[in-house]
Amino acid sequence: MTNLTAIPTRPLRMRAALRRAIDLRVKKGMTIGAACEEAGMSPQGYHKAMKRPAVRDYLQTVQLEFVASVESDKAMHKARAMEVGMDLMLNSKSEAVRARMVEFFASDGKVSPVSVHIDARQNNGYEYVRPGQKVVEVVDMEDGPNDKAGSSGV
Template identity: 85%
Template sequence: MRTALRHAINLRVKQGMTIAAACAEAGMSPQGYHKAMKRPEVRDYLQTVQLEFIASIEADKAVYKARAFEVGMDLMLNSKSEAVRARMVEFFASDGKVSAVSVHIDARQSHGYEYVRPGQQVVEIRPIDGEAEALPNLETKAGLD
């Protein structure tokens, strides 16, 4: 296998270059790259480079995770903010899993935005009698009167 092809494969996998850019930097044509990919030994080399790249990323990920835990421990023990210390305690108690974001929507509210999918009709939501005075006049506030 030519060194230019090996170099193009490495650029493609490790730097995420396009085939055209990797071939240009390696000094070969994209047509030659595609033709070479038909050979089993080239596909095997590509797979080997991909697996090595994934393994190196996974190893780095473990190191970064360990460092993040060290920083979290330092924050939990030394932060002046009680909120930060409490958050770190929650973080470590959950084995480093971040809790999901919680969103509350009050369905009793009769104003706000409504998403209308393409092809659907727009539905006008009106307040129940007696509640109209409690709601702001949106047309007046927006200068639409």
């Protein structure tokens, strides 16, 4: 019987500047140009490196790690928000705040959507005029007796 041994994989060879540019791009949300400038490499070098599968794999690993860290932070902040909500519900001087927190906890922490109402019947003097369109102003005959047509082009 023969002894088979696994050949160790070659470590990923990647410039430190490229790693830094990828980290800045993912973790700080920088543009490619800004990340490359801060890392000390050219954007062309970044794009050329992205053609290598190993570099794309590294990018994906960094992205997955970043998402996992954001998710863990989200859970921690959510727990802290619940503590603050409980404190408001129990200790707030305002009855409205306490009532709102009771509603919040009764709905299992689901926030009701914000209700926005826009009354389109109100005319506050603002009107969108498309380019090339004429604005026509209607004038009552009582207000402008000299204007027999009842409208004027602007």
